[in-house]
Amino acid sequence: MAYQHKQLEPRWQKYWKDKNIFITNEDKSKPKYYALDMFPYPSASGLHVGHPLGYTATDITSRYYRMKGYNVLHPMGWDAFGLPAEQHAIDTGEHPAKLTYASIENFKKQLDSIGFSYDWSREVATCDPKFFHWTQWIFTKLFEKGLAYQAEVFVNWCPVLKTVLANEEVIEGKSERGGHPVFRVPMKQWMLKITSYAERLLADLDELDWPESTKEIQRNWIGKSIGAKVKFAIENFESEKIEIFTTRPDTLFGATYMVLAPEHPLVNNITIEENKAHIAEYREFASRKSDLDRTELNKEKTGVFTGSYAINPVNNEKIPIWISDYVMMGYGTGAIMAVPAHDTRDHEFALKFNLKIIQVVSAQDNSFDIQKEAYTNDGEIINSHFLNGLNIEAAKDKIIQYLVEKNLGEKSITYKLRDWVFSRQRYWGEPIPIMKDAQGNVLRAFKESELPLTLPEVQSYEPTGDGKSPLSAITSWVQKKAKDGTLEFVETDTMPGSAGSSWYFLRYVDPFNSKQLADFEKLKYWMPVDLYVGGQEHAVGHLLYSRFWTKVLFDIGICPVKEPYQKLVHQGMICKNGAKMSKSKGNGLSPDEVIDQYGADSLRVYEMFMGPLTQTKEWDDSNLAGVHRFLSRVERFYLSDEGKSLLNSEPATQQDQKVLHKTIKKVTEDIENLSFNTAIAQMMIFLNSVAESQCKNKEILNKFLQILSPFAPHLSEELWYKCFVEEKVSPESSKYKFISLSEWPSYNPEFIIDNEIKIGVQVNGKHRGEITIPLNASQEIAVAAAMENSNVKATLEGKTLRKTIYVANRILNFVAT
Numbered sequence: 076m077a078y079q080h081k082q083l084e085p086r087w088q089k090y091w092k093d094k095n096i097f098i099t100n101e102d103k104s105k106p107k108y109y110a111l112d113m114f115p116y117p118s119a120s121g122l123h124v125g126h127p128l129g130y131t132a133t134d135i136t137s138r139y140y141r142m143k144g145y146n147v148l149h150p151m152g153w154d155a156f157g158l159p160a161e162q163h164a165i166d167t168g169e170h171p172a173k174l175t176y177a178s179i180e181n182f183k184k185q186l187d188s189i190g191f192s193y194d195w196s197r198e199v200a201t202c203d204p205k206f207f208h209w210t211q212w213i214f215t216k217l218f219e220k221g222l223a224y225q226a227e228v229f230v231n232w233c234p235v236l237k238t239v240l241a242n243e244e245v246i247e248g249k250s251e252r253g254g255h256p257v258f259r260v261p262m263k264q265w266m267l268k269i270t271s272y273a274e275r276l277l278a279d280l281d282e283l284d285w286p287e288s289t290k291e292i293q294r295n296w297i298g299k300s301i302g303a304k305v306k307f308a309i310e311n312f313e314s315e316k317i318e319i320f321t322t323r324p325d326t327l328f329g330a331t332y333m334v335l336a337p338e339h340p341l342v343n344n345i346t347i348e349e350n351k352a353h354i355a356e357y358r359e360f361a362s363r364k365s366d367l368d369r370t371e372l373n374k375e376k377t378g379v380f381t382g383s384y385a386i387n388p389v390n391n392e393k394i395p396i397w398i399s400d401y402v403m404m405g406y407g408t409g410a411i412m413a414v415p416a417h418d419t420r421d422h423e424f425a426l427k428f429n430l431k432i433i434q435v436v437s438a439q440d441n442s443f444d445i446q447k448e449a450y451t452n453d454g455e456i457i458n459s460h461f462l463n464g465l466n467i468e469a470a471k472d473k474i475i476q477y478l479v480e481k482n483l484g485e486k487s488i489t490y491k492l493r494d495w496v497f498s499r500q501r502y503w504g505e506p507i508p509i510m511k512d513a514q515g516n517v518l519r520a521f522k523e524s525e526l527p528l529t530l531p532e533v534q535s536y537e538p539t540g541d542g543k544s545p546l547s548a549i550t551s552w553v554q555k556k557a558k559d560g561t562l563e564f565v566e567t568d569t570m571p572g573s574a575g576s577s578w579y580f581l582r583y584v585d586p587f588n589s590k591q592l593a594d595f596e597k598l599k600y601w602m603p604v605d606l607y608v609g610g611q612e613h614a615v616g617h618l619l620y621s622r623f624w625t626k627v628l629f630d631i632g633i634c635p636v637k638e639p640y641q642k643l644v645h646q647g648m649i650c651k652n653g654a655k656m657s658k659s660k661g662n663g664l665s666p667d668e669v670i671d672q673y674g675a676d677s678l679r680v681y682e683m684f685m686g687p688l689t690q691t692k693e694w695d696d697s698n699l700a701g702v703h704r705f706l707s708r709v710e711r712f713y714l715s716d717e718g719k720s721l722l723n724s725e726p727a728t729q730q731d732q733k734v735l736h737k738t739i740k741k742v743t744e745d746i747e748n749l750s751f752n753t754a755i756a757q758m759m760i761f762l763n764s765v766a767e768s769q770c771k772n773k774e775i776l777n778k779f780l781q782i783l784s785p786f787a788p789h790l791s792e793e794l795w796y797k798c799f800v801e802e803k804v805s806p807e808s809s810k811y812k813f814i815s816l817s818e819w820p821s822y823n824p825e826f827i828i829d830n831e832i833k834i835g836v837q838v839n840g841k842h843r844g845e846i847t848i849p850l851n852a853s854q855e856i857a858v859a860a861a862m863e864n865s866n867v868k869a870t871l872e873g874k875t876l877r878k879t880i881y882v883a884n885r886i887l888n889f890v891a892t
């Protein structure tokens with residue numbers, strides 16, 4: 076009889092569901108384990124086989140800790156606001172909620188068909204008003220704390236589509252849809268002051284069990300730079316000063332020109348008449364580039380001279396002021412002193428525009444040609460008056476001291492991290508709960524009793540054409556009459572997709588709470604997340620934003636922890652034919668197909684067996700079939716063709732005990748280390764071993780099934796039922812005990828100890844043979860065994876034994892002459 080995965084898998088899924096066996100237990104006397112997946116965006120195309128990779132890892136872990144007696148929180152939900160549903164609504168006129176909830180339905184069905192042990196009673200969706208009530212509430216707290224404010228920032232404006240576009244909708248300066256030109260224009264946006272948390276976000280990384288590479292990405296993104304701000308006077312513009320930020324104040328004597336960002340507010344003032352047209356043209360050119368394009372190092376440098384000169388404060392040299400797009404308005408002060416001798420970008424620029432290069436740090440290598448390239452290494456300061464002879468660090472200290480005394484500058488710390496642009500001019504997002512007056516001034520945030528602020532029905536999901544959200548066209552929703560009769564206006568911007576995902580892990584802890592975001596005591600029990608699994612692509616978005624919100628909530632006494640995720644793991648990608656699997660590449664494979672052909676257990680075990688969880692792996696159908704064969708062999712080992720148990724009570728041999736206990740030990744440790752592929756390999760070794768010895772011992776095979784169950788839960792439940800449930804209590808009965816809730820077996824170390832050992836025998840330090848002796852054998856026994864070895868015997872023949880050196884379990888050495 077073939078392995079009936081199609082019948083048995085849905086049957087066990089139904090029992091689990093009907094009996095609610097994965098509902099989270101909250102008896103606080105037990106230890107807890109919170110295993111979290113990055114919740115998916117419920118796309119219309121459904122899951123592909125890449126999704127279950129991380130989900131299976133957390134599911135095995137959850138099932139394991141549950142069997143170990145922990146209270147396990149293993150929830151799932153939906154990151155449900157976002158562009159694709161909005162786009163669909165624009166295209167079809169259908170409400171985005173309709174597509175979103177249909178996709179959720181489909182995702183859920185697919186996840187269930189893989190046998191994940193989620194506690195679905197805690198399901199959340201970010202687009203549900205009961206959920207975004209609290210997303211909006213957090214916003215009002217941010218507002219009260221001065222951490223939400225409005226500012227003019229550059230957005231992607233497409234004049235043809237008459238809308239603001241998200242970064243992901245802009246490809247090389249053109250709209251993704253239609254390929255129309257997109258410009259960077261300033262617009263008033265809500266911003267969140269994540270920069271106030273830069274230092275803490277940086278420092279607290281050290282405490283986390285995260286991949287070092289992800290920590291490093293966050294550190295670089297936060298980008299702490301220690302340096303100085305220096306003020307430069309401008310010739311003919313006495314009232315103006317250019318303030319620059321530099322990490323190399325030691326090179327001040329080498330500053331031979333200045334560069335302002337094209338958007339710098341001083342540009343208009345200081346550009347001389349005849350250069351104005353050229354400057355204006357360049358500013359327009361630069362406005363079409365994204366910051367990313369601008370920071371690309373290999374691009375040819377461009378720029379325009381303003382016609383004005385700054386005065387280098389240390390030597391009164393007149394140096395020209397240029398504008399160039401390699402200087403960003405959003406970083407430091409938006410202006411730099413250029414030191415072409417020691418900065419690569421400045422050097423390229425100086426060569427291109429024929430600007431002076433003055434070396435102020437000596438190169439160790441005499442043949443170094445400063446006209447050819449920038450010198451960026453250590454050295455002694457030269458050509459710098461009172462700094463000459465110092466090393467770089469000492470020169471930095473001295474020049475800063477000098478600048479402070481002369482009131483020309485100061486020490487300064489700058490972060491690359493920018494405040495979080497929190498406004499979207501879209502319909503399908505959380506409305507920002509703010510009231511404004513007729514002039515657009517902010518009056519107040521919504522009170523808690525006024526939340527949630529829900530979305531109105533609209534006729535059209537198209538943005539309005541003046542850069543505003545479709546909400547602005549719904550007068551009845553926007554306008555409110557205040558008590559004194561004056562009109563007030565609801566903010567029409569909505570929040571970005573990453574709002575809900577910045578705190579959803581807190582809501583799972585207490586999803587029905589209508590009074591607070593979550594009960595503090597419950598949060599205290601469950602937080603932080605013990606294991607968070609998801610893609611590294613979220614390293615600087617979601618994973619930074621959610622750390623920021625957690626810290627804010629910690630500061631206002633809502634959340635008991637200051638970091639959300641203690642341990643973070645990124646699953647690798649699954650590739651097919653060398654490319655990342657995705658629907659858009661046409662190489663996506665749906666788990667439904669795999670489950671149909673091989674079953675959910677095969678899918679789960681195969682994905683875990685492909686290789687280490689964190690590595691990129693190639694999908695291989697023949698290996699999938701191999702895993703399916705392994706599970707079929709397990710089934711046939713337990714059951715006869717008629718589906719009857721083949722197990723018996725005949726005593727097991729020592730060898731069988733040994734392989735069982737070894738396997739329990741290895742699988743236990745491997746699950747805790749998320750090394751699932753090696754755990755599976757060990758279970759395969761076990762099966763081979765008992766198949767060879769024809770061990771059908773019930774106790775041994777019972778324990779094996781238990782450790783297999785987190786990996787292949789359906790088959791394990793089936794075999795457990797058929798072979799170990801004595802009185803055939805029905806799984807529907809309240810007395811039934813599922814393998815999924817059984818107690819994880821422990822191993823007995825005594826069984827594992829190898830009682831024989833192989834050691835090498837040397838004569839005068841040279842390897843002459845090997846002997847197999849009992850573990851911890853005495854020297855007498857070792858020597859006796861060595862004397863049985865023909866090679867050792869032959870070598871010693873005719874020699875006098877001078878000394879015997881024996882290290883138990885390691886080596887035996889004879890010194891003989």
Ligand code: ANZ
Binds near residue numbers: 299401405
């Ligand atoms: C003079 C200098 C000499 C610089 C030298 C570097 C080397 P990080 O480390 O990334 O913080 N800079 C400052 N503001 C900038 C802006 N808005 N756009 C582009 N570049 C900017 O880099 C700081 C350095 O980047 C600063 O130090 C400045 O160039 C440049 F041998 O000043 B430096």
